[in-house]
Amino acid sequence: MLLAIDVGNTNVVFALFDGREMRARWRIATDPRRTGDEYAVWLMQLLAIRKVDPKEVERVIIATVVPRALHNLEILCRHYFDVEPLIAGQGSAEYGIEIDVDQPRSLGADRAINAIAAHEKYPGDLIVIDFGTATTFDVVDFNGTYKGGIIAPGINLSLDALVGNTAKLPRIAIRAPESRSVIGRNTEDQMLIGVFWGYVATMEGLIARMRAEIGRPAKVIATGGLAVLFDEATDIFDAVDADLTLEGLAILAERAALK
Structure with a gap:
């Protein structure tokens, strides 16, 4: 499954996709100081409620208009999902x-x-x-x-x-x-x-x-x-x-x- 993370100035929205089908969506207030561990405590509980094993998340893509928030989200992906996230607009995730x-x-x-x-x-x-x-x-x-x-x-x-x-x-x-x-x-x-x-x-x-x-x-x-x-x-x-x-x-x- 794919975890899509959209970081806006007011909220960060996490969405879980199975192919093109959205399975779940969650929202949290944007705070660039929030650590990867803090995101994990919140997100892992939500995944458990949906009965989703974190190991099922095989890919992550992040788009952000708040550059300071990116580092801690990358830590979340690496430490808790063992995934190197795609960053929208960069590398293989160039807009095209x-x-x-x-x-x-x-x-x-x-x-x-x-x-x-x-x-x-x-x-x-x-x-x-x-x-x-x-x-x-x-x-x-x-x-x-x-x-x-x-x-x-x-x-x-x-x-x-x-x-x-x-x-x-x-x-x-x-x-x-x-x-x-x-x-x-x-x-x-x-x-x-x-x-x-x-x-x-x-x-x-x-x-x-x-x-x-x-x-x-x-x-x-x-x-x-x-x-x-x-x-x-x-x-x-x-x-x-x-x-x-x-x-x-x-x-x-x-x-x-x-x-």
């Missing part, structure tokens, strides 16, 4: 796609992997939106070439900035407003409208501009934790694919094994 931007090496691993997975799963020109700590909009053309994109503050970052830089505004939870009215009758509703519907309007406006610039029909694929929440509020998504990044890691590992 054309990255048509000014600084190709600056592209985050998660965005490159999303491009790989989206191109394999969906035909034609694509715009991939990933709702994470930041929200990214990535353009992948019909040949699978990464053409560039947009980085915007994630909705939780926007809310943190609003609350953290004002004296009286309360902290609220991100959710879909109960009404589609954009005229709030109290402070909490007005904040939620500003953050939620403001974000929807931003997405719709940016996607309209991106589609116009691409000049061809482009499907919009949404991924990340908040994709389902926004899918209920807009019709701009052609597909919501929550596991796109993890599936991309499985695809990349599969290609690496054939080299």
